[in-house]
Amino acid sequence: MAESAPIESAAPxxxxxxxxxxxxxxxxxxxxxxxxxxxxxxxxTELADRISVSxxxxxxxxxxxxxxGFAADSGTRLTRRYRLGMALAKLxxxxxxxxxxxxxxxxxxxxxxxxxxxxxxxxxxxxxxxxVTARVDAPGTVRFAxxxxxxxxxxxxxxxxxxxxxxxxxxxxxxxxxxxxxARTERTITDPxxxxxxxxxxxxxxxxxxxxxxxxxxxxxxAAIFDRNGDRVAAISGTGLKLNRPTWRMDELGLSIRDAADxxxxxxxxxxxxxxxxxxxxxxxxxxxxxxSSSTSSSSSSSSGRPPASGSGRG
Amino acid sequence: MAESAPIESAAPxxxxxxxxxxxxxxxxxxxxxxxxxxxxxxxxTELADRISVSxxxxxxxxxxxxxxGFAADSGTRLTRRYRLGMALAKLxxxxxxxxxxxxxxxxxxxxxxxxxxxxxxxxxxxxxxxxVTARVDAPGTVRFAxxxxxxxxxxxxxxxxxxxxxxxxxxxxxxxxxxxxxARTERTITDPxxxxxxxxxxxxxxxxxxxxxxxxxxxxxxAAIFDRNGDRVAAISGTGLKLNRPTWRMDELGLSIRDAADxxxxxxxxxxxxxxxxxxxxxxxxxxxxxxSSSTSSSSSSSSGRPPASGSGRG
DNA sequence: CAAGCTATTCTGCTATACCGAACAGTTCGC
DNA sequence: GCGAACTGTTCGGTATAGCAGAATAGCTTG
Numbered sequence: 001m002a003e004s005a006p007i008e009s010a011a012p013x014x015x016x017x018x019x020x021x022x023x024x025x026x027x028x029x030x031x032x033x034x035x036x037x038x039x040x041x042x043x044x045t046e047l048a049d050r051i052s053v054s055x056x057x058x059x060x061x062x063x064x065x066x067x068x069g070f071a072a073d074s075g076t077r078l079t080r081r082y083r084l085g086m087a088l089a090k091l092x093x094x095x096x097x098x099x100x101x102x103x104x105x106x107x108x109x110x111x112x113x114x115x116x117x118x119x120x121x122x123x124x125x126x127x128x129x130x131x132v133t134a135r136v137d138a139p140g141t142v143r144f145a146x147x148x149x150x151x152x153x154x155x156x157x158x159x160x161x162x163x164x165x166x167x168x169x170x171x172x173x174x175x176x177x178x179x180x181x182x183a184r185t186e187r188t189i190t191d192p193x194x195x196x197x198x199x200x201x202x203x204x205x206x207x208x209x210x211x212x213x214x215x216x217x218x219x220x221x222x223a224a225i226f227d228r229n230g231d232r233v234a235a236i237s238g239t240g241l242k243l244n245r246p247t248w249r250m251d252e253l254g255l256s257i258r259d260a261a262d263x264x265x266x267x268x269x270x271x272x273x274x275x276x277x278x279x280x281x282x283x284x285x286x287x288x289x290x291x292x293s294s295s296t297s298s299s300s301s302s303s304s305g306r307p308p309a310s311g312s313g314r315g
Numbered sequence: 316m317a318e319s320a321p322i323e324s325a326a327p328x329x330x331x332x333x334x335x336x337x338x339x340x341x342x343x344x345x346x347x348x349x350x351x352x353x354x355x356x357x358x359x360t361e362l363a364d365r366i367s368v369s370x371x372x373x374x375x376x377x378x379x380x381x382x383x384g385f386a387a388d389s390g391t392r393l394t395r396r397y398r399l400g401m402a403l404a405k406l407x408x409x410x411x412x413x414x415x416x417x418x419x420x421x422x423x424x425x426x427x428x429x430x431x432x433x434x435x436x437x438x439x440x441x442x443x444x445x446x447v448t449a450r451v452d453a454p455g456t457v458r459f460a461x462x463x464x465x466x467x468x469x470x471x472x473x474x475x476x477x478x479x480x481x482x483x484x485x486x487x488x489x490x491x492x493x494x495x496x497x498a499r500t501e502r503t504i505t506d507p508x509x510x511x512x513x514x515x516x517x518x519x520x521x522x523x524x525x526x527x528x529x530x531x532x533x534x535x536x537x538a539a540i541f542d543r544n545g546d547r548v549a550a551i552s553g554t555g556l557k558l559n560r561p562t563w564r565m566d567e568l569g570l571s572i573r574d575a576a577d578x579x580x581x582x583x584x585x586x587x588x589x590x591x592x593x594x595x596x597x598x599x600x601x602x603x604x605x606x607x608s609s610s611t612s613s614s615s616s617s618s619s620g621r622p623p624a625s626g627s628g629r630g
Numbered sequence: 631c632a633a634g635c636t637a638t639t640c641t642g643c644t645a646t647a648c649c650g651a652a653c654a655g656t657t658c659g660c
Numbered sequence: 661g662c663g664a665a666c667t668g669t670t671c672g673g674t675a676t677a678g679c680a681g682a683a684t685a686g687c688t689t690g
Contacts, residue, residue, distance in 0.1 A: 019375040019670090020382060022646065023338040023678070028383050032402075035409035039418065044637065054680045059638070060334040067335060068343050072414075078636045078687045084410035086417070086439075086448060087347075090464030092407015094350035095399035097462065099387075102401070103354065114454045133401060139429045139454065147412065149405030334639090337677065338647070359668060369649050374669070393656045393667045632690090639684070646677070653670070659663090 026051060030061055034071060034084050041074070041083035092148075101234055102134045104267050105225075109136040109236065112260045116253055118220075118238030119144050123152065123159040128175035130159045130235065144218070144239055153214065155181045155195055156188045158222030159237040161208035165199040166224040166232035169283055172199055188213045203283035206273045207254035207261075217242050221254045223261035226270035230279075233268070236261050341366060345376055349386060349399050356389070356398035407463075416549055417449045419582050420540075424451040424551065427575045431568055433535075433553035434459050438467065438474040443490035445474045445550065459533070459554055468529065470496045470510055471503045473537030474552040476523035480514040481539040481547035484598055487514055503528045518598035521588040522569035522576075532557050536569045538576035541585035545594075548583070551576050 029051045034042060042050075048058035062082055065071035069087030073080055096102045102122060109120040119138040123130035129151040137143050154160035155176045164172040173192055181190050189195045202208035207223040214220075222237030238257055262272050271279065344366045349357060357365075363373035377397055380386035384402030388395055411417045417437060424435040434453040438445035444466040452458050469475035470491045479487040488507055496505050504510045517523035522538040529535075537552030553572055577587050586594065 019378040021338060021342075021375055021379045023336060024342040024376065024379045025383070027336075027339040027342060028380075028385060031406055034413075035406050039413050039415075041413065045635095055637080056639085056681080057679055060336055060678075061339065063334040064336045064339045065343075068340070070343060076687075077638085077685090080637070083413040084406060086410055086414055087464075088403065088410040089407045089414075089417070089448065090462075091346055091350050091399060092404045092410070093463035095401055095403040095407070098349075098354050098356065098398040099401055099404075100389075102404070110452070110454070110458075133404065137425070139425070143425075147405075148408035149402075360666090370668080371650080371670080372648055375647075391656080392654090392669090395668070634687105634689080636687075637685085640682090642680100644677105644679080646675105646679095648674090648676085650673100651671090654668085656665105656667075658665080660661100 026053065026057075027061060027065065030058075030065065031070065031084065031088070034082060037083070039083070041081035043081055047082065096134060099133075101225075101264075101268075105234070105236065105264050106134055106136070108260050108263050109134065112136075112236075112238060112256065113138055116238055116240075116256055118240045118253065119146075120236060120238045121146060121159065122234055122236050123163075123222075124234045125163050125232065126151065128154045128179040130154065130157065130163055133234070138240070146239075153182070153184070154179050155190075156184050156210060156213040157237070158208045158210040158220040159235040160222075161195075161199060161202055161210065162222040162224045162235040162237070163232055165202040165208055165283060166226070169196060169199075172196070172283075184214050185212055185216050187211060200283050205251075205254065206258040206276075209250055209254060211247070211250065212242055219245065219250060221250055221257050223254070223258040225261050225268070226265045226276070228269035230271055230276070234264075236264070341368060341372075342376060342380065345373075345380065346385065346399065346403070349397060352398070354398070356396035358396055362397065411449060414448075416540075416579075416583075420549070420551065420579050421449055421451070423575050423578050424449065427451075427551075427553060427571065428453055431553055431555075431571055433555045433568065434461075435551060435553045436461060436474065437549055437551050438478075438537075439549045440478050440547065441466065443469045443494040445469065445472065445478055448549070453555070461554075468497070468499070469494050470505075471499050471525060471528040472552070473523045473525040473535040474550040475537075476510075476514060476517055476525065477537040477539045477550040477552070478547055479510075480517040480523055480598060481541070484511060484514075487511070487598075499529050500527055500531050502526060515598045520566075520569065521573040521591075524565055524569060526562070526565065527557055534560065534565060536565055536572045538569070538573040540576050540583070541580045541591070543584035545586055545591075549579075551579070 030047065033047060033050055044058055044062065045055055047062075048055045051058065053061075062071055062073070066073060066082075066085065069085045071082055072085040073082050075081050096106070101124070105122045109122060112118070112120045113136045117138055120136045121132050122134040124133050125131075130153075132146050132148055132150045132152065135146055135148065152160050154164050164176060167175070173196055176195055177192055181192065181195070182188075183190050189198060199208075207221055210220045210222075212219060218239060219242045220237050220239040222235050224232045225234040225236065227233045236257060238253060258273060266272060345362065348362060348365055359373055359377065360370055362377075363370045366373065368376075377386055377388070381388060381397075381400065384400040386397055387400040388397050390396050411421070416439070420437045424437060427433070427435045428451045432453055435451045436447050437449040439448050440446075445468075447461050447463055447465045447467065450461055450463065467475050469479050479491060482490070488511055491510055492507055496507065496510070497503075498505050504513060514523075522536055525535045525537075527534060533554060534557045535552050535554040537550050539547045540549040540551065542548045551572060553568060555568075573588060581587060
């Protein structure tokens with residue numbers, strides 16, 4: 001309609017996506033939507049609605065995905081529901097192996113779980129949050145519900161606090177406030193000043209503790225991982241039931257976690273705990289400009305590793 | 316390393332591909348190619364060659380995948396290599412949860428590993444082979460290299476033999492021969508008649524044993540899982556080091572594996588070991604009229620496409 | 631038995647995403 | 661130190677891939 005005017009689509013917002021394939025994006029949308037749908041799966045019309053395409057397009061999409069094992073269907077014509085296919089399990093497994101960070105962390109997590117009996121996790125920062133990237137379940141007993149990709153709060157989880165404690169004080173405070181500092185249990189720290197004091201302690205000893213602050217009866221301890229620039233790139237944490245575990249025991253576990261994190265930091269060429277204590281005063285405000293964000297190198301979204309609208313989003 | 320022979324069986328479609336989206340298929344090709352590339356990843360031109368598209372198309376494809384976290388790149392302009400992204404780990408995790416079979420099997424595998432100290436796996440049949448679909452690593456010691464999607468041989472692995480032993484005699488024999496019955500160690504059974512005798516024993520006791528037949532120093536025991544039609548749909552297996560483990564111990568473990576498999580079979584509404592012994596004589600040739608292969612659903616290509624000339628009999 | 635939902639099939643039009651070729655860096659060979 | 665040769669990146673024209681919309685078929689409900 002009207003003049004085609006192929007001039008500059010002038011898309012408001014990010015134009016970092018110059019070479020983006022429309023159809024492929026829809027397919028990825030579909031996969032993520034199916035993942036979010038849970039075990040129940042979704043119906044075709046529901047999916048077509050959510051990704052804003054016609055039913056016929058969604059149908060073709062699903063046929064393609066199913067033919068390759070990336071999706072699966074069940075039920076009869078009227079009761080049909082679509083879910084993810086097992087081809088993705090294979091790729092997900094390969095992705096973990098191919099990720100340098102995960103492949104280095106997994107053996108450490110395994111031996112940590114063997115030694116302590118805790119469920120251990122690797123998380124990476126995403127804005128204020130910590131997203132679970134790898135996990136090793138503890139044997140026996142209950143399994144903690146932590147699917148990969150889960151976003152944990154910064155103010156009430158050990159991994160979140162470990163990541164915060166590796167930042168300058170003001171920045172850590174700002175991130176925590178940004179995420180809301182919502183009360184999860186009676187012991188959740190909801191006051192920014194109290195949190196800052198807790199982070200100071202965490203930075204000084206090299207590990208953070210969540211003592212039933214995120215979930216009743218559950219504690220966890222976490223420590224950050226640093227790259228060769230001294231920037232925090234991840235954190236590991238160990239989770240267990242508070243039952244029969246006195247407080248002093250958590251500090252003992254904290255040291256194990258800190259050592260394990262240092263193993264990975266060392267493999268990355270980063271500074272050990274002792275190094276960090278020496279070179280950078282714990283939790284201090286770093287001199288100079290803090291934010292440093294706006295550079296927008298934009299050559300490609302590769303090296304930054306940060307998705308366009310990640311940090312401030314949330315809503 | 317070590318050409319484990321069975322390469323892809325990915326059905327090129329040929330039929331039922333009426334509503335297939337080309338662009339999406341290329342994206343999925345890319346992902347599977349990257350997965351096969353291993354930790355080293357691939358270069359752009361290499362990938363463009365393998366999927367038969369121009370470099371510019373492959374570039375756009377990768378940009379799209381990277382923008383969504385489905386792929387990742389590293390290195391500088393000339394040293395750049397592409398690999399899978401961590402978004403796939405999240406989806407793979409979700410796919411496991413959504414798969415009814417896997418979600419039922421995982422708790423069983425966990426407790427089996429807890430109880431026996433073995434590394435346990437869930438496999439599903441794919442033609443003559445058994446592909447690993449879920450896995451629980453044993454604590455400590457060595458980890459056995461078994462990525463998800465690995466195809467195991469029918470004639471020299473416990474899971475493969477357990478699946479064969481759930482078929483009519485002639486069909487099992489044909490499948491094993493089709494897969495080659497290649498010698499993997501000195502103890503590998505390479506004679507079809509000897510294998511059939513071993514399968515008869517396996518069917519009678521309800522579990523199969525691989526005693527260093529696939530890998531030196533490694534044993535495993537496996538048992539099949541049946542659906543409500545009495546068809547084998549999967550198998551579970553436990554793997555351990557032969558070291559210090561006498562033969563009679565393997566039979567003890569076999570009973571545990573068989574019981575665990577029966578738990579899953581029961582959840583599926585299938586016949587227990589005792590039921591099977593009663594209704595169907597072990598490893599007998601079924602009368603020709605039984606609709607073993609052609610399952611009822613199969614409306615679309617949902618159930619796995621089997622390679623054309625597989626030994627499914629009936630023509 | 632009809633109403634109302636579902637997944638499928640079909641067809642034409644348009645914009646999508648291919649290709650080929652030129653550009654721009656970086657690392658080799660000599 | 662220069663050029664050859666390889667990488668990834670950019671750009672436009674063009675055919676085709678894949679979109680929307682409506683019509684069909686199947687099942688479940690009242």
